[in-house]
Amino acid sequence: xxxxxxxxxxxxxxxxxxxxxxxxxxxxxxxxxxxxxxxxxxxxxxxxxxxxxxxxxxxxxxxxxxxxxxxxxxxxxxxxxxxxxxxxxxxxxxxxxxxxxxxxxxxxxxxxxxxxxxxxxxxxxxxxxxxxxxxxxxxxxxxxxxxxxxxxxxxxxxxxxxxxxxxxxxxxxxxxxxxxxxxxxxxxxxxxxxxxxxxxxxxxxxxxxxxxxxxxxxxxxxxxxxxxxxxxxxxxxxxxxxxxxxxxxxxxxxxxxxxxxxxxxxxxxxxxxxxxxxxxxxxxxxxxxxxxxxxxxxxxxxxxxxxxxxxxxxxxxxxx
Ligand SMILES: [Zn+2]
Numbered sequence: 001x002x003x004x005x006x007x008x009x010x011x012x013x014x015x016x017x018x019x020x021x022x023x024x025x026x027x028x029x030x031x032x033x034x035x036x037x038x039x040x041x042x043x044x045x046x047x048x049x050x051x052x053x054x055x056x057x058x059x060x061x062x063x064x065x066x067x068x069x070x071x072x073x074x075x076x077x078x079x080x081x082x083x084x085x086x087x088x089x090x091x092x093x094x095x096x097x098x099x100x101x102x103x104x105x106x107x108x109x110x111x112x113x114x115x116x117x118x119x120x121x122x123x124x125x126x127x128x129x130x131x132x133x134x135x136x137x138x139x140x141x142x143x144x145x146x147x148x149x150x151x152x153x154x155x156x157x158x159x160x161x162x163x164x165x166x167x168x169x170x171x172x173x174x175x176x177x178x179x180x181x182x183x184x185x186x187x188x189x190x191x192x193x194x195x196x197x198x199x200x201x202x203x204x205x206x207x208x209x210x211x212x213x214x215x216x217x218x219x220x221x222x223x224x225x226x227x228x229x230x231x232x233x234x235x236x237x238x239x240x241x242x243x244x245x246x247x248x249x250x251x252x253x254x255x256x257x258x259x260x261x262x263x264x265x266x267x268x269x270x271x272x273x274x275x276x277x278x279x280x281x282x283x284x285x286x287x288x289x290x291x292x293x294x295x296x297x298x299x300x301x302x303x304x305x306x307x308x309x310x311x312x313x314x315x316x317x318x319x320x
Contacts, residue, residue, distance in 0.1 A: 006018070006019045006044055006045065007044070008032035008034060008035060008037055008039070009037070009039070009043070009044065009087075009088040009089045010032065010035050010037045010088045010203065010204055010205065010208070010285060010286075011032060011034050011035040011037070011203040011204065011205060012205045013032055013033065013034035013035065015032065015033070015044070018030065018033070019041070026041060027041065028040060028041065028042070029041065034203065035203040036288070037088070037286065038286075039089075043087075043089040044089070047091075049089065050089050050090060050091045051090070051091060052085065052086070052090060054068060054071055055068060055071075055072055055085070055086060055090065056068040056069045056071070056072040056096055056097075056099065056100045056103075057090075057091070057092065057093040057096040057097065057100075058090075058091070058093065058096075059096075065096070065099055065103065066103050069099065069100045069103035069104050070103070070104060072100060072104075072215065073100075073104050073218055073221060076215045076216075076218035076276075077218045077219075077221070077222075079272075079275050079276045079278075079279035079280070080279050080283060082215065082279070082284075083279040083280055083283040083284035084283055086211075086284065087284065088208065088284065088285060088286070092207045092208070092211055094207070094210070097210070097211060097214050097215075100214065100215070101214060101217075104218075104221065105217060105220055105221070108220075108221055108224055109146065109147065109224060112143065112146075112224045112225070112227070112228045113143040113144045113146070115228055116143040116173070116228060116231045116232070117129075117140050117143060119231065119232050119235050120139060120140060120235065123235050123236070123239045124239070128140065138150075138151040138152060138153040138163055142173050143173055143231070145165075145172075146168075146172050146173045146174045146178075146224075146227070147168070147172070147174070148167065148168055148172075149165055149166050149167040149168045149170065149171070149172060150165075150166050150168075150170075150171045150172055150173060151163050151164070151165060151166075152164055152165075152166050152171070169311070169312070173227055173231060174223060174224065174227045175223070175226070175227055175230070175258070175261070175262035175265065176259065176262035176263055176266075176312060176314055176315065177223065177262050177263065177265035177266045177269055178223060179308055179312075180266055180269075180270075180304075180305045180308040180309050180312075181219065181223070181265075181266065181269040181270065181273065181305070183304045183305065183308045184269075184270060184273050184301045184302070184304060184305045185213070185216055185217055185219075185273055186213075187300060187301040187304045188213075188216075188273065188277050188297050188298065188301045189209050189210070189212065189213035189216075191296065191297035191300050191301065192204070192209050192293070192297050193206065193209055195296060195297070204285050204287075208284075208285060212276075212277070212280045212284070216273065216276045216277070216280075218276075219269055219272050219273065223265070223269070226261075226265070230258065230261065233245075234246060234258070245257075246258070248260060255318060259314050259315070259318050260318075263309075263315055263318070266305065266309065270302065270305055273301075274294075274298055277294060277297065277298065278290070278294050281293055281294050282294075
């Protein structure tokens with residue numbers, strides 16, 4: 001349960017010396033001595049004003065956590081909505097942030113993996129989950145392994161020689177946009193934390209950066225959904241002998257639809273991540289220098305996207 005403390009909600013500076021000066025009356029608003037945040041004292045002293053029962057971190061009952069987690073995702077996918085609602089004064093409950101990862105990201109991943117297994121079962125026979133049907137067992141596991149990689153079957157002639165695990169940079173069913181966008185999502189908060197200059201300018205408590213980093217992974221849900229839709233289309237095309245639909249002809253070259261849609265998502269995802277952090281810095285944390293801090297953190301994050309893309313052999317082949 002959030003408690004009322006006279007500390008600055010942005011930088012954590014103890015403002016109790018200020019409140020001790022009040023004897024008969026107190027001002028309604030003031031500013032933090034350390035970071036200059038304009039604040040209403042009532043936001044610090046009234047626990048009700050620091051809670052939002054519709055937010056996953058503050059859902060009062062256990063059975064309300066799941067709907068609140070998805071409601072929070074629906075705010076987060078529209079960054080200005082999230083950051084207008086979740087303010088610096090909104091008390092941070094780290095345990096519930098972990099619950100959000102479980103209820104939204106992991107649960108949706110499990111749902112998509114089950115759905116893609118069901119598609120395989122429907123199109124290729126439900127006995128594929130039995131040990132003797134080893135021809136496509138790799139694909140049934142690959143959907144589950146998406147965040148870290150995939151399982152590849154090694155064929156010798158018409159029989160499978162063995163399976164090997166391939167890391168996500170070789171292949172993931174979440175598509176080629178996943179790793180560059182993940183790298184960007186990690187790089188931005190790291191830059192805010194480690195760059196002495198941005199930390200000094202930002203003066204934002206680590207817990208706020210952690211909260212923004214975790215809910216800033218909201219883009220994974222549409223990515224998983226698109227990957228599932230793509231998988232379903234692929235399987236349908238393969239099972240109905242329409243594999244020609246999976247390739248595009250540009251000039252003399254045949255390009256796999258998979259690579260094209262995958263890489264096309266990168267600019268959209270990157271734009272969303274930039275929008276998320278812009279909203280966090282300006283609307284959520286109300287930084288005076290939000291433009292400069294945002295640029296200092298965004299530039300290295302975009303550079304990381306370019307580096308991860310440049311290391312992707314598939315993109316190199318696509319552009320060659
Ligand atoms: Zn402060």
